[in-house]
Amino acid sequence: MKMIALGMGLLISAISVFAAPPVEVDITRYGAVGDGKVLNTVAIQKAIDDCHQQGGGKVVLPAGTWLSGTIVLKDHVILQFKKDARLLGSTNINDYQNIDPFTDGLGIDVGWALLVAVDAKDIGIEGEGAIDGQGAKLKEQQIATDTRPEGERWGRRPFLVRIVRCENVTVKGITLNYAAAWTSHYFQSKQVRIENIKIVSHGVAHNDGIDIDGCQDVRIKDCDIYSGDDALCFKTTSSTMACSNIVVTGLRLRSNQGAIKMGTESMAPFENITISGCYIYDTNNGGIKLLTVDGAHLRNVQISDIEMVNVRTPMLIRLGSRLSVFRKGKDSQQTTGTLENVVIRNVKAQAAAKAQLTPPSGILITGVPGHYITNLTLENITINLAGGGTALNARQQVPEAVNKYPEVKTFGPLVPAYGIWARHVKGLKLVNITFTLDSNDQRPAFVCEDGKEIELTGWKTPATSNAPSIIRLEHVEKASISNMNVLGTADAFVSAEGDSKDIQLRKNKTPGVKKK
Incomplete structure (x- = not known):
């Protein structure tokens, strides 16, 4: 009995140690x-x-x-x-x-x-x-x-x-x-x-x-x-550990620069990241900015259910070749990375009339020569813009800026589309996109330069007038354009230029357009 009592005492003592506050x-x-x-x-x-x-x-x-x-x-x-x-x-x-x-x-x-x-x-x-x-x-x-x-x-x-x-x-x-x-x-x-x-x-x-x-x-x-x-910013200043398995919900963001940003420093991957249910307002340099310019692989990112109010340039998506190193003596310069398998859906944005680009544009997407942004999907996107672009603005040449710091203004003073401008892209899907304008804009709603496997479906574009075209494709191979509802007038619905080929049009409503 004494042994049992002693054992119980030790047990109680051990429990008290572990249970101590x-x-x-x-x-x-x-x-x-x-x-x-x-x-x-x-x-x-x-x-x-x-x-x-x-x-x-x-x-x-x-x-x-x-x-x-x-x-x-x-x-x-x-x-x-x-x-x-x-x-x-x-x-x-x-x-x-x-x-x-x-x-x-x-x-x-x-x-x-x-x-x-x-x-x-x-x-x-x-x-x-x-x-x-x-x-x-x-x-x-x-x-x-x-x-x-x-x-x-x-x-x-x-x-x-x-x-x-x-x-x-x-x-x-x-x-x-x-x-x-x-x-x-x-x-x-x-x-x-x-x-x-x-x-x-x-x-x-x-x-x-x-x-x-x-x-x-x-x-x-x-x-x-x-x-x-930047309000919420994902970086990889070292090549040894990725930003991965990240879930962000329910943020309210205001910034004098970017609200949601990925990749100002970008050596290790950004992957398996989900961001949803965020409200962005009074932001001066981009609502959503996805960048990889120092060799990182940016992939498997999903952003959804975002509202923006008074935001300069709602989106910038950039694959570049700046190739900087941030940990001295611990890292070495990398080759150009990749940007692939990104989905952005359910976004409503009221873009600021005063922006980094004049006249303003909604979305900029660009890789660099020889390096495509791949399998990017934008779905259920509504953006209100100021308008004001001219037919001359529609032919603006945008610098490649291959090794420059990745900012919207890097591609200024303007881009040749009021809605979405894309360059060096492959597998780009743009589904259920709606634009509204406060004033007429003669630039196309969409311009793509150097693209492959482009899909546009379910767009609604505003009643612009005297535009040379609603869509312009330059050096684009294989594009599908369907179920578009075009309210404006234009000389052409699609202008296919350079060596563009395999362009398919189906079930589009373009009553004010002179020719398809």
């Missing part, structure tokens, strides 16, 4: 002062280190304003923000560390951060509080001593949050404000959950909202982002 550490126990003036870097870091050494738990920031430089999050630690708690970034750039340096798409050395985790597991940033980088104030103090041009100087400024090679990461409920550079950067991390966060970060250049850089098994949902630079 996680450690909860208040930063004030380590001397932190929440007046917004005292620098609390050492105190907060000591709280995190002690929590980590005790096996993990929560490090609590109570209500108050907690000034700090770089803080490093450790394994099994959640940084918990109570209501009215604010982590305030120092305005002295010397208070920040760069634990994982790299070069961004513009060639600038970056990586300093306020809150950073490197090679950590089971970490979180949660609660009702906020992290504020004081970006504008930090910049103002920096330029007093840093005399380099702004294009070189900005990289020294810290990101707000950096998560580097971590596993099982949760960022939930928190507000991220006014970063000095990128707001949040997740690099080569797995099992990342970002939910119900709010970002308001603008006022200095390069204020990206969420940057997902070579991460896998990521879920992002129900976030509200207003960013000075």
